Amino acid sequence: MKTPTFQNIPSHAHCKVCGVSMPKTRSFCSNECAAADEKGKNRGKKFNRFFLVVMVILFVALIVIQFS
Numbered sequence: 144m145k146t147p148t149f150q151n152i153p154s155h156a157h158c159k160v161c162g163v164s165m166p167k168t169r170s171f172c173s174n175e176c177a178a179a180d181e182k183g184k185n186r187g188k189k190f191n192r193f194f195l196v197v198m199v200i201l202f203v204a205l206i207v208i209q210f211s
């Protein structure tokens with residue numbers, strides 16, 4: 144069985160959003176993908192904050208229940 148060599152493949156990167164091959168100098172293949180990634184980041188940040196607030200409320204509620 145012949146081992147494949149990757150030496151002749153020019154250095155390239157894949158779009159973070161859709162995985163399409165593109166030049167290494169870019170992070171996304173299109174403005175649509177850049178916008179989609181930015182949207183996803185914001186949503187993740189918002190969700191983390193929401194999760195943190197819920198945890199704090201639960202923690203405080205537990206303490207209140209314990210001492211009431």
Ligand SMILES: [Zn+2]
Nearest residue numbers: 158161172176
């Ligand atoms: Zn893309």
